[in-house]
Amino acid sequence: MKERISIFWFRRDLRLEDNVGLYQALQSGHPVLPIFIFDTDILKKLPKDDARVTFLHRQLTKMDKELRNDFGSGIGIYHGKPVVIFEKLLGEYQIKTVYTNHDYEPYAKERDSEIKSALEENGIAFKTFKDQVIFEKDEVVKSDGDPYVVYTPYMNRWKENFKPSVDLLVYDTRSNFGKLLKKKGLPSLQLKDIGFSPSKIEVPDYKVTPTLIKNYEDTRDYPAKEYGTSHLGPHLRFGTVSIRKMVKKAIEEKNEVFWNELIWREFFMQILWHYPNTVNEAFRPKYDRIEWRNNEEEFERWKEGETGYLLVDAGMRELNKTGYMHNRVRMLVASFLCKHLLIDWRWGEAYFAEKLLDYEMASNVGNWQWAAGSGVDAAPYFRIFNPMTQVDKFDKEKKYIQKWVPEFNDPSYPSKMVDHKEARERCLKVYKEAVG
Structure with missing residues (x-):
């Protein structure tokens, strides 16, 4: 006889306390099996030492250990396509309901729709809750x-x-952990089991x-x-x-x-x-008429922090080394790419998506469109950051620059790849031709 259980599916909610979906699952009247799925459709797009995967794995391991040691339970950790994993679970348990928290990104909505249909065909409810906002x-x-x-x-x-x-x-999950499924030998995975290796980049604690x-x-x-x-x-x-x-x-x-x-x-x-189309399209459609230069060599120099503009280069080097960039500097490097180099904001958005530890599609797309002038609540296109005066305003003593561009006073440091005044005039001309 298969055990009758509820499942709680962790996704973007990797904590045991004050977790809405987990709390609701624990009220279901059935033992709760918490699970996490390393989704192969997401993982295949990532570098094999992605710091976010290391962070996820470490957090899951910590949570799993606490549930095993204190409650004789644990988290079932799986690797594969979610719909296939649920088919496997259906063979092992009599599942009454699957609980999880909402995810709003386009891929997540498609995935959840597929899972919901597959579960409902088997008479299983799929219940999701608001938790991350x-x-x-x-x-x-x-x-x-x-x-x-x-x-x-x-x-x-x-x-x-x-x-x-x-x-x-506050959703009091902890006092309900006695309702978790008591089970030894739940599947557990090491990073190497999912084809990844530990990252050298650490996710800092929040302060x-x-x-x-x-x-x-x-x-x-x-x-x-x-x-x-x-x-x-x-x-x-x-x-x-x-x-x-x-x-x-x-x-x-x-x-x-x-x-x-x-x-x-x-x-x-x-x-x-x-507006899910804004992932790939300008919120203001006329901005998709811009004739981007999209020079790949210049894009590489921007990525490597070799533009000759100190604050831009410091920001990009910080990003490449740590997976983080200060928000004020993010605005400058994004503006520089779109306005000074006339490179499509989507190129920059994709690079940030690959590198940023705090990458969230909504904020990343929104902020890149803001920088390009094409988004909601956008800066007017003729407002173009001056990379030199930004140094005077926000890093006057060059402490941040010194940390990330130590050779900035050395002849080896590259000269400016574009003249600010010329780049500004070129940008205004191209934008005006596109958007009037």
Whole structure:
């Protein structure tokens, strides 16, 4: 007789506490088997030492160990196509319901639709829950139901809709762990079993301290300040921290700027949900008429941090070495690629997707389109960052530059690959011809 169970499927929610879908599964009345699937459709596109895969594996191992040691349970860790893994599980267990949390990216929506159909054919419910955001999809819209495409009105409506007693509810999973399936010998995988090797790049712990939040607006624009930013991005991306916990901290420390940054993330997520075509197409269609130069040699110099512009090069080298880049510098390097070099924003977006530890499709696409002038709430195309004055504003003592471009005063450092004034004029001409 096969065991009757519920399944909880971890995806972008790699934590045991305050996890909505896991909490709901534990209320199902059946023993709960938590699982994670290393999805071959996702893995095949990644470098074999991808730091994010190492981070995922390490987090899963830690969670699995805690469940085994403290509760005689564990996480079943699988490798393959999700629909095939569920077929395998159907042969082993009598599954009543599969629980998981929403994922909003286009591939995830297709995958979940396929899984839902396959399960329903076998009489199994597929239940998903909101967990990685406070508001999702069309929960924050204009009075007529249309989505917001400008951040500030969205943020204002977000705060009007926000009710701490409901939206910051903590889901007490731990006291329910006695309801987990007690089972030894659940499948476990090493990195090598999925064809990966450990990365040399470490995902830093997040540093959301009262001091950081209090000083956030004074420190966040200066890349040389070690504790000026939170490094929260990867942890929100993979759900190792609860968004509810972070919003609560922002409110407790009375810091609107930090809170607003968390809302930006949700703004871009609802844009992607309403406008999934923006992954590959300009939000403002006329911007797809731009005649990009797309010089591959220049793109390589940008990627390697060899443009001759100090802050651009420092940012790209930091990204290549650490998987992180300071947000102020991200804006500059993106603008430089699109405006100075006239290289398609999609090229830059794809490179960031490959390198960034905190890569989230919605934010990455949204910010790249902002830099190119083609997105929602975009900067006007004639606003072009000056890479030299950006140094004066944000790294005047060149501490950040010194760290990543130590040879900047040496004759070996490359000369500027384009003249700022000439590149600016060229950009304005090309953009004007395209968008009028």
